[in-house]
Amino acid sequence: MDCERFRRMISKKLDGELSRDDELLLSKHLEVCPDCSRFFALTEQSNELYRGMAEVEVPGTILPAIIAETTAKERTNVFLPRWLKVAVAAASIVTVLAGIDIGKRLVDTYTSSDQVTLQETLGLDYLSENPPGSLGNALLASSGGGQDE
Ligand SMILES: [Zn+2]
Numbered sequence: 001m002d003c004e005r006f007r008r009m010i011s012k013k014l015d016g017e018l019s020r021d022d023e024l025l026l027s028k029h030l031e032v033c034p035d036c037s038r039f040f041a042l043t044e045q046s047n048e049l050y051r052g053m054a055e056v057e058v059p060g061t062i063l064p065a066i067i068a069e070t071t072a073k074e075r076t077n078v079f080l081p082r083w084l085k086v087a088v089a090a091a092s093i094v095t096v097l098a099g100i101d102i103g104k105r106l107v108d109t110y111t112s113s114d115q116v117t118l119q120e121t122l123g124l125d126y127l128s129e130n131p132p133g134s135l136g137n138a139l140l141a142s143s144g145g146g147q148d149e
Contacts, residue, residue: 003036010040014047028065043081053094062093062108 009026010019018026030037070085 004031006030006033006036007039010036010043014043014081015083043084046084046087053087053091066090066093076119 006026007020009018013023013026030040066086066089068088070082142146
């Protein structure tokens, strides 16, 4: 069985570019090949996830990174549809952006209160035993805490 060929067909099918004849061949193959059936189910799911993703405005500085990421590995990958690579890269970036946003909100929330220092909020008390010049000391200094010696 030429599974590689059928997987290309699956990719085409999801892009709506598969001919009727090939569609018939593919569905017959999927009935007898569990590997390709699994591949089809997985790609179809990812495709639906990708289509269901909200459109996000990507900052211009990140775009070259996406392009580099999705084109650099082109030759080393055995078989992975281009749209899937773009989707994976975009999803990672959305995750990072969401993380940055959540981080900012946390800091805003905790630093808005004058009674609580950032050091206490972040639980950096355990660092107070650190000698000058250590990473812990640097962390304390940067959080505005510091200690009396
Ligand atoms: Zn197969």
